[in-house]
Amino acid sequence: MSKRILIVDDSPSIRQMVEMTLKTASYDVTAAPDGQAAFELCQKSQFDFVLTDQNMPRMDGITLIKSLRGLATFSKTPIIVLTTEASDTLKMQGKAAGATGWMVKPFDPKKLLDVVAKVLG
DSSP states (O other): OOOEEEEEOSOHHHHHHHHHHHHHTTOEEEEESSHHHHHHHHHHOOOSEEEEOSSOSSSOHHHHHHHHHTSGGGSSOOEEEEESOOOHHHHHHHHHHTOSEEEESSOOHHHHHHHHHHHHO
């Protein structure tokens, strides 16, 4: 059974690149255009891993992480932030919210796959 991954990004091109990268490694990928849509999906479905952008309309990445950590089914799910934001302050806020890790765009497909494989262990 392939691992289910949710990717959350308001940029259609980023969603497409990440989705293609993950599908080449045989992951089952679902995409959401913002944090609110992702949270609604997560209330109905379980995912093994969540990869989220930070800056999005309706609900940003850190708010999404806090919301997901409030759901029992997502209390231990790995959540990585993939964003253009690289400030230590924001990274600390992400960690405090419950983020498993932080990656800065543009991403290297091989590095992304390595990170996903590592957190899904």
